[in-house]
Every structure is written in structure tokens, then in C-alpha cells.
Amino acid sequence: MKALVLAGGTGSRLRPFTHTRAKQLLPLANRPVIHYALRAIADAGIDEVGMVVGSHADDLRRSVGDGSAFGLGVTHLRQAKPLGLAHAVLIARDFLADDDFLLYLGDTYLPDGVTSFVRRADQGADAARLLLTPVADPTAFGVAELDAGGRVRGLEEKPDRPRSDLALIGVYAFTPVVHEAVRAIRPSGRGELEITHAVQWMIDQGLTVRGETTTRPWRDTGSVEDLLEANRHVLDRMEGSVEGKVDPRSVLVGRVRIEEGAVVRGSRIVGPVVVGAGAVISNASVGPYTAVGEDCRIEDSAIAFSVLLRGACVEGAARIEGSLIGREAVVTAAPRLPGAHRLVIGDHSKVQLTS
Template identity: 35%
Template sequence: MSDRPTTAVVLAAGAGRRLSPLTNRRPKPMVPVANKPLLEYVIEAASAAGVEEFVLVVGYERERIQTHFGDGDDWDVSIRYVVQEKRLGTAHAVSQAEPHVDGSFLVLNGDRIVEPAAVADVRDALADGDEAAAMAVTRSDRPRAYGVVTVRGGRVETIVEKPPRRADSEVINAGVYAFTPAVFDAVRDTEPSEKGEYELPDTVARLVDDGGVRAVRYDGGWHDVSYLWDLLAVTDDVLDRDGGAVDGTLAPGAGVDDRCVVAPTASVGRGAVVAAGTTVGANARIDPNATVERSVVLPDATVEAGAVLRDCVVGAGADVGANATVRGGTATVAVAGELHEDVRLGAVVGDDASVGGAAALAPGTVLGTDAVVGDGASVSGRVEDGVTVRRG
């Protein structure tokens, strides 16, 4: 086989429920890291690896994706869209692209940041071998959160998605694949999961048995935003890799660290401090004497005078009142009934939520979309969408 695929099918239909409330109004691939959607990093990496055509499989809140990326001209690529009307799993999503690909092709997760080398190496491995597929694998210190892979003789031997107990390996599926058209028959033969969904790791397991799957070792940067606190850690990592860009309006006496991203239309007031690891989105405002450390402030949000935020995500259009406090640090956070201990998360303020003056949010607090915290109130835990919490 000599042809190297230059078309990538990108899976971008999911809702990302574990990232609620940030995904209440945007699909997970549009969650911003350093003021750029996750999906944009995916397209840029694949383009740098020589991919010219993209088929984006979209579904949940797809207008957000289609409006942002259009036909791909701004990235010098061609983008087409396929709608997964019912979210029946990642293998089903791949199958939706069958009429739009010709020959071998790549498949990428739309919410994982990888380097161009991951894409190029997987593409070349398929072209240079005789397997039905190639797949990037990498190491993780929490393999049970992903697809755990065992490798023998350069080929995938087993793949187990999110094993419930002990992981047999620290090697995981990195979410970068190259397939021959044989994958479509394998998808049709894939059995549904307990949730009634058709999952790509199960399809890969069929290909392991049928035609073999080349394992491509990848040791470069690999970033996944599965939980709210991951957004802060991944933002930190991307700022380490790419550096900052401070383009907004800074008042005299404002202090902004070089390892920050401040959008051109954002503003930072007199005496305010924006510390390393922070991003400030379009039209967001950091008022005088506020302090924002290792935080993500989304577009159109306001942090009022004297507020102190650490390890915090402030949603789009949200308002944090004067002298409010998010002290940051570690907490135990419940997600979908599962407790996660010692995670570094000050608070999440959902889109269009409001935190009153002198209010205090304990570590691990999550405020839903349109939630309201009254002046002087102290809040911990999760506050659901639209709920108002008052002092006392």
C-alpha cells in the first residue's frame, strides 16, 4: 500500500456531560483552552501533518462548530459536515462518514490535543504495513479512564475501554486512528454496548482479530479534558508549550504575567493582577484590584473590583461580584455519582451565573448555568442551573 490518507474524520458529536455546566450550551470540542476550542487544536495538528480534507461528524449543539469553522478556508483546509442524528456511539459516528471518504482515512477524537507527529506516524504506519488499521498508543498515569491497550510485536493485542477494576497496562488508546475501508464492515459487525451504543474500541477489537491493528507508540504531548479541573491543568500545559499572548487593554498599574492569554478585546483594570496560567476571553473584564490566578475566564465574563479567584473557571457572560473570594486549592468533587478526591479546583461559575459581592465559594464549588449566589453568601458543593442561594 503506497497511498497515505489525507482525509480525516473527526468525531465531534458528543455532549461531554462530565464537563457540565460548561457543556450545557456548547459541545465539548468547543470548550476553549487558551481561548481556542479544543477542536481547533485537532484541526491544526492534522493540517500540519498533511491532512487536507476533514469530515466533521457533528451532533450536539452542532451550530457552534459549523459557525466557527465554516468550510475550513481560515485554516487552509476543506471541511465537510456529517450529522449524527442519534448519538449511538463512536463507531456509529465513523460509519456516518462512509459516503464521504474514498480509500484509507484517518479518524481523530475532536476533544484531544495531540501533536502533528501522532497523526503523521499513524498515517504512515498504515500506508507502510499490511494491517487493516493503525492506532496511536501512549502512556497514562490514570489508564482506567481510557481504553487500556496491550501490545505485542508492534500490534494491538487487546483493547478494553475504561476497565472497571485493575488496568492490565499503563498504555492507552491515544484517539488517533488510520483505517482501510474494511472498518465499515467491522462497524456493521460490532455488537452494541450495554448502553445500546456502538463503540470504536469494540470495532478495533474486531479488526485485531480479523486483519490486525498496528500499534504506533506516541510519546509527545497528549491532553484530554474529561473533567472540569482538567481544563485548568490542560490550559497550564498549553501555556507552557505555546507561551502566552497578552493583547487586551491593560490599565496603568495592571500586572499580567507573560504566561497568560488575554484576548484583544478583553480588559484588565488598574491594580488588577492576572497571574501565570490564566486566560481571559473576548470582551471579558477584570476590574481594578481584582486578582485572578491559574483561572479560565470565558468571553463576556466580568470579575469585579477586589475579587480574588484561584483555580477558577468563570463561564461566558458570568459575573463575579466585588470582593468575592474563591480561595482555590484541592477538594473532593462528585461527578455522575463518582467521588474524585484531591482534585485542584477552586470553583466553576457556569455561563451567565452571578456571584454576589463579598460572596465566598469553597474549593470544589460548581455553580450551574444562570445560578445566582447572593451578596455575602458562602457556598460549597454543586448548585444546579438557575438556582438562587442567599446569605443565611
């Protein structure tokens, strides 16, 4: 079995960050989201990966390389425009050949990986297998309806009146018959070749498509809120360690990882927190659930439940929470304005104001 990882797309819900980088390169605990996907694929025993990339192809290539750091061989496949998940399968035809494959959206975070899903897909005789999870609001997702035996009866994309609460997570297993399906479908109303339409075509042809339901945590990290929540999940699993410098006036509480080259002075850090190499934290309160990227600077500030990307600077901020602060961004206290007086004064009045 091969894997096809999708890392194109515009990431519109994460703008302005995605104007300058792929959303799959935004960090969870200071590691790009896509690295977690690649490690999950390697752990599942797959070693050949095609990665579909778009306008940020060069950045992804620098981050992932040839995949050897993950024990994988990665082939980069350029998608000129984000024309849908099924279109990504279409352009990967030569790479995939006639092998079964795992389709994995590169911004999906699954803390427990895909090993068991891949094993069951590999042992089964189904044309396709979908990973599903119950959600509170199915109208925001692709939704699958299953019969009593777990066979998929039908799919809907963001339905107004969902027939089930089982959402597509973004992980699929396909046999080569999917190539016929993606050639058979036509673009949707938004001009994309939808993978849900390809799967529905397979169902309509009488092929077996099976749904596997999980209640394990997952995030698609496609919005700031989801990215911050996924960051919390990763930090919850992190072990603490101190490889940088922490002065005697500082206090570390709980699981705190201070990476080599980081400096903490006169500060209180409440874990789980990771502080990247080259970061300097001075006279500050940090955490919990905060990831401080490489070469960041936090001074005379308090920050919690947040992610700071490489080189960000926060100075003189009384309290910051639930924030995503971009690369080289600078946050400082506003200058204190002088007190003001509001006057409604009648004719011929005389008023004296203290300075």
C-alpha cells in the same frame, strides 16, 4: 488520507455546560477545544475532514464553518443519536469512500499534534494503527495489549483486570477494511457500536493492527478537571502581549496576554493568563493559569487556576480556584448576615443582648 472528527456525544461528565453547548466548544485559552484538533489535522497534511455532529450541530457549524479558516475542507455529518464511535464510522461511509483515514475524537487535546503518527500510518501496510499511552488507572480506559513487535494482540474496554497499562488516546488510523468491521459487529451492552469491537474483529480476522506508544501529554477534556489541566498546558505555551488597556496602577507578572478591547484597572495579573476582548478587570487579582473569556467582568475579587466563559461576572469574591464558570454566569459575595446568639435559658431568666 482523510480525517473523521467526532464531535457528537452528550458530554455527560461536563454537565450542566453541555446542556447548552457541545463539549468540543469549551475553551482552552479562549479557543474551542475542537480548533486545536483541526489545526493538528491540517499540520499533518490532511485537507479533507468529515465532522460527525449531534444535537449541537448548529453551534459547531458556526464555530468551524467550512474549515477554510484552518486550511481544510470540512463536511458536517449529522448523527441523530450518539450510538458509538463505530456507528460514526458507519454513517460517514459515503464521505470516507475507499480512502485511508484518521479517526480523531474532537475533545482530545494533543499539544504535539499527530503529524508523526499520520506519517507512519501513511507509510505502513497495517490495517489499523492506534495511538496509546501508559496510564496509572487503565480500568477507566480502553486498553490495548501489544506483543514484542508492537502488534496489538487484543483490546479491552474499561477492564476490571487490565492486561496492560496502555490506554487508547482517541486517535486511530484506518484503512477501508474497517468498514467491513463496523458492519460485522453488534451493539455492546450499553447499546453502542464500539470501535474497540471493530478493531478486535480486524485482529480476529488475522489483519495487522499496530499500536504506537507515546508518553507526551494529552487530555480528553471530558471532565472539568481534565479541561482545566489542558488549559494549563495551553497557557504554558502562550506568549504574552498587551493589546488592550492596562492602567499605571496595575501590575502584570510573567506571560500575560491582554487582548484588544480588554481593560485592566488597579489589578495584579500573574501569568500565564489570557484576558479576552471586551473583558474588564478592576481591583482584582487574577492568575496564574487562568483564561478570562470575552466580555467577562472581574471586580474586587481574586481568581486563579480557572476558566471563565464569555460574559461571566465575578464580583466581591475573596478567592476562587480550580473553577469553570459558565457563559453569563454571575458570582457575587453573599450578604453578610448579622451575628447570632444561641441561648438555652431556664425558666424566669432575664438576658440582655448587645446589638
